[in-house]
Amino acid sequence: MISVSNVRKLLYLRQAMRNQWLKKKEIEEIQRRMMRGMIVHAYDNVPFYHRKFREAGVTPDDIRTVEDLRKIPITTKKELKENFSDLIARGVDPSSCWMPRTSGSTGIPLKAAYGRRDEDYQKAIALRPNLACGQHLRDPWAVLTAPHHILDKKHWFQKLRFLSPTFINIFADLQEQIRLLEEMQPRVIDGYPSALYLLAREMKRTGRKTINPEIIFSTAEHLSPEMREGIESTFGIRMYDQFGCVEMGRTAWECPEHAGYHMDIDAVVMEFLRDGEPVASGERGEIVYTGLYHYAMPRIRYAVGDVGVPTDEECPCGRGLPLMKEVEGRSDSFIQTPDGRIYPQMTFWAIMRTFAHAEEIAQFRVIQERTDAITVPVVRGKNYREGIDEEIRRHIIGVLGEDVKITVSPVDELPRDPTGKVRTVISNAQIQW
Ligand SMILES: [Zn+2]
The missing domain is CATH 3.30.300.30 (ANL, C-terminal domain)
Incomplete structure (x- = not known):
């Protein structure tokens, strides 16, 4: 049966697929409107942000443009962790939320709360790059991932009987992973770069050509040039890297042109800062996010600890979503x-x-x-x-x-x-x- 939530997901997905082809100015206007809505919501309904705005002497009327966001102080990981209940919007029951957790590999394990609508929007945004890169609705799709992700709530699209990934546990023996993939013959493989790389290295070492995906996505870890080269040369195809984090969801991705990462500016605002000031095009900056659909638990000017290089260059594909040139990994990977x-x-x-x-x-x-x-x-x-x-x-x-x-x-x-x-x-x- 098709639920209200699934209909909403499909509508969000259709909207996301359309948005990518709008002109940059048009998507920026959507971004600005979403940002305004979020700021008013956070001020009115979220104790943590009401306090933060008041302390900075800022009201929602002061935040009209994306640039105005700089009047609001940064939210740190530590704040996000220590103020969890004050970050939940009034009227939201946290127990009804989807709550993915970060690994704490940076020393501060966090959880983020997504309401039903937030989650639906997030899934649509997460799926956009896959469809944009040629994945079809009924493709056999393997996802190499860690068990705690496998145990997470089932993907919504599984219930729709298409776009249904098969999860391969990366903690399982490599030979066992290969056996499962051989049996399944996925058209699409998705996973951590390190897991894909280990798989590719083993296939190359043994000279086996028994797994032949047409599309490979990597996500959630920094993809080094070495790993990319190793994976691409083994499978004989170009792969697509995607970027994001547990706290904000998918936020940037490579399209078939490989000209950089399209930023999902109809889902987040991404600032690139150095010493609190925006960096110029082509310069490295620390990424600060403002979520545009994260209503249950707003994240405004959140410093996630990732570093990237924004660019004014346009992608030859014609999508209006602006580009980030490089992802340099977490700031503690330097x-x-x-x-x-x-x-x-x-x-x-x-x-x-x-x-x-x-x-x-x-x-x-x-x-x-x-x-x-x-x-x-x-x-x-x-x-x-x-x-x-x-x-x-x-x-x-x-x-x-x-x-x-x-x-x-x-x-x-x-x-x-x-x-x-x-x-x-x-x-x-x-x-x-
Ligand atoms: Zn492009």
Whole structure:
């Protein structure tokens, strides 16, 4: 039976599919109107934001344009965690909400509440890139994911009997994952880049060509150039990366032109800031979100901890959704030297490339314990030899300099974080932007 909620989801989806082709100015006007609605709602119905606005001397009348949002102070992760009940809008019963949780890989585990309508809108926005990249309603679709996602509430489209993904547990043995995929023969595979990469590497190693997806999406982790290359060359197709977070939902995605990531500005406002000021086109900035449909639990000027590069360039596809040029991963995926230089994790992929290709190492991680101390556990590859650790150490010192104490040590395996993600670069030091 088709429920009211499913009809609403389909209407949202149709609207989202239309919006992408509007002119940029037209979508910006939709964004502005949604933003106004959200600000009035948050001021009137959400104790946390009512207080925050009052303290900053701001009323909804002061926030007419997206630029005006800057009059409102940032909301931090810590605030989101500590004020959960004050962030729930009046009249909303939290127990009726969908509440995805973050992994806490950044040290602050969070939950976000989505009301029924919010959730319907979020699902439509999440589905838009898949359809835009050629996925069809009845395609066999495999999603490589961690068990806690599998146990989440079933996807709404499963109940509609189309767009129904089959979940593959990435904690299962790799051979078992491959067996399931061979049996299923998905046209579409979706998953964490690290899970896709491990799968691709195994297929390549064994020379098997038994899984032949036509579309691959990656999501939820930073996709390094190495991983992209490994996955694309194994399956012989270009893949599409998608961007978002548990707190805000899907927010940006690659279209078939691969010219950057289209931002879902009919779902969120994305600001890119450095020292509290917007960066110019082409510059790296910390992403601050304002949710436009997150009514049960508004998130206004929320600093999620991700970093990206906005651009004024237009995509040849003709979609009016503006582009973000690059996703550089979380701000705790950067390494900072004592003299203030900041390196994204790609730097370390570049350094390790030769060792990885020669199969001297199988995997590595870079952990900044303190500004002046970095440890690099490496999993031995099949061609591992004496002296590799020292060579790697020298290469890293060659880039970062002598002020940092680098310790490279071989290990048997690198633990995944509790959500199943494999993070390459982890900083426990506070980055000074
Ligand atoms: Zn495009």
